[in-house]
Amino acid sequence: MKQVYNFSAGPSMLPKWVLEKASAEMLDYKGSGQSVMEMSHRSKDFLAIIEDCEARMRRLLNIPENYKVLFLQGGGSTQFSMVPLNLLGEHGKAGIINTGAWTKKAITELKKVGKCELIASSEDKTFTYIPKDYTIPTDLDYVYICENNTIYGTKYKQLPDTQDIPLVADCSSCIMSEPMDITKYGLIFAGAQKNIGPAGLTVVIIREDLLKETDPNLPTMLDYKIHVKNNSLYNTPPVYSIYICGLVMEWLEDIVGGLDNMKANNEKKAKILYDYLDKSKLFKGTVEKEDRSLMNVPFVTGNEELDAKFVKEATANGFVNIKGHRSVGGMRASIYNAMPVEGVEKLVQFMERFEEENL
Amino acid sequence: MKQVYNFSAGPSMLPKWVLEKASAEMLDYKGSGQSVMEMSHRSKDFLAIIEDCEARMRRLLNIPENYKVLFLQGGGSTQFSMVPLNLLGEHGKAGIINTGAWTKKAITELKKVGKCELIASSEDKTFTYIPKDYTIPTDLDYVYICENNTIYGTKYKQLPDTQDIPLVADCSSCIMSEPMDITKYGLIFAGAQKNIGPAGLTVVIIREDLLKETDPNLPTMLDYKIHVKNNSLYNTPPVYSIYICGLVMEWLEDIVGGLDNMKANNEKKAKILYDYLDKSKLFKGTVEKEDRSLMNVPFVTGNEELDAKFVKEATANGFVNIKGHRSVGGMRASIYNAMPVEGVEKLVQFMERFEEENL
Secondary structure, three states, X not given: OOOOEEOOOOOOOOOHHHHHHHHHHOOOXXXXXXXXXXXXXXXXXXXXXXXXXXXXXXXXXXXXXXXEEEEEOOHHHHHHHHHHHHHOOOOOEEEEEEOOHHHHHHHHHHHHHOEEEEEEEOHHHOOOOOOOOOOOOOOOOEEEEEOEEOOOOEEOOOOOOOOOOOEEEEOOOOOOOOOOOHHHOOEEEEEOOOOOOOOOOEEEEEEHHHOOOOOOOOOHHHOHHHHHHOOOOOOOOOHHHHHHHHHHHHHHHHHHOOHHHHHHHHHHHHHHHHHHHHHOOOOEEOOOHHHEOOOEEEEEOOOHXXXXXXXXXXXXXXXXXXXXXXXXXXXXXXXXXXXXXXXXXXXXXHHHHHHHHHO | OOOOEEOOOOOOOOOHHHHHHHHHHOOOOOOXXXXXXXXXXXXXXXXXXXXXXXXXXXXXXXXXXOEEEEEEOOHHHHHHHHHHHHHOOOOOEEEEEEOOHHHHHHHHHHHHHOEEEEEEEOHHHOOOOOOOOOOOOOOOOEEEEEOEEOOOOEEOOOOOOOOXXXXXXXXXXXXXXXXXXXXXXXXXXXXXXXOOOOOOOEEEEEEHHHOOOOOOOOOHHHOHHHHHHOOOOOOOOOHHHHHHHHHHHHHHHHHHOOHHHHHHHHHHHHHHHHHHHHHOOXXXXXXXHHHEOOOEEEEXXXXXXXXXXXXXXXXXXXXXXXXXXXXXXOEEEEOOOOOOHHHHHHHHHHHHHHHHHHO
């Protein structure tokens, strides 16, 4: 088997422990004679799987009882619509801080059904920082952020102070990378395919009091209340993806030892890469230091041809999917939970060699 | 490993050939050093997978070039809304033939956004037949049917003659069970979890000319045009589920040898079970003979306690998930493509023994 380090932004690397278990259990889950992929979503075996997945998630993130956990489909792109369709109320207006492509899409979907207050934006500097000086109006139904921007590699180190206004956060690329204070949020959502499972599963964590009356003509599948009432089993959920997500939670809890350990490991990896970028004469990070993501590290040489050469040689040497997002170019190393420290160490060694040869 | 025969209505049995290949490739897909679950949806490896899956589907079903194939999320329940939101037009009205729970849900979602003409219904006899005598009005944007009703075990042997009005069919539980004439339909959709893959993938086959202008405020993810324009990659698709669906297509094409063979095998299995039901003094099928499904076979003893006893003993003997849908009771044997003939033969032998002991 070829040894590669997969720096993909999502779908992305999964813990080997998870894949080995999934492979071993593929034809026979715990002596049931069935694959989890073949299990009725109403079977006892599967109900135990989804309940265990949620219980582990609740323990890992310390999710309070007044928050519901949902396992849905459709990715962040569906949440861009579900959030305003469910949370707009009295004011018919939400505030958004624009930190790039993902918040722009959220703005587009919000504007279809309500008013959008642009609280702040970092577009003036190509989204290379997190806006900090702004005033949040009081006539908003919620404030929306993308907590970690996968494309630009920015991360909120401090959440906006929204007072009593519910904070909604797209945490697709940072969920489970470190402990979070769930009580600071009204709603969190995350596409699973970056840090917690396969593509095709979306996790939503929502504070109960936000489950309000919706338009009676809202499509049933877009109504959080329906999914809450049915414990994510209104229709057939993505059974196998929930099983894999459960295995990731088991790995986080029992093998890694919780999110404090995970955070320490993630900080160690990020430091190796950022320290090198800060001293390199060839490569440089593109994000303001104080707003750098632990998960997605974009960098450039400043020369497009050299970038392309680097990507090509890195790929040939087993550092795969390191090309930057098609909208920004350059390189991006996504170093999610499953990336081992040695993967980052070896990448930096390779970058050092490349620097020597090309400076 | 325990040998069980899984009669689940969905998620349901998958070909062992598919599961063995998936297990073997779980950690290393074709020497890439990655699991398909870890692959960027924009990587060359994954693009080859989704293109091969579609190409095989097109060959198997003989899909004409003027039909688009989409790989979406959200299941049939999302299609109940997407169909009217995209296909209602000039008349603002669709006709539906009500054959039970699934068409009822489609009616509910249709009525949220347009007018519903109930063309016919078999509710008078608890949905145990397919309506045949009806007139289809001409002022409809489309006619909607559930071609095979998973819960009641009914199947259209002849499609409604809708003249120039597009026919929309929910084929979740019959797709790929036999050849189809795609040109008779305007749109077909199918949740993958019954005959073609894992839960969390929905396949839509739509005739190009039905991709009309939609309400500009329609959520992006509910717009067929967006998905067509982006070859199902507008957002991150359910990568791993598409890979498994591709393996099922490979099995159908290369191992089974196409849908004529698959149909012959399915007819053989169904005949074994229906022939027994027709001569049994204890069990009886619940559906009119001419409308019986090849895939889902509901049956009862006429005595609820005996039904429960049968389900319990069948389960203990390795015939699992044979309980009828919670809304109708009794038993249901779902004998999808992946169920081998011997599974049905052994079930019938077990039923014969049970009959002897309990008559």
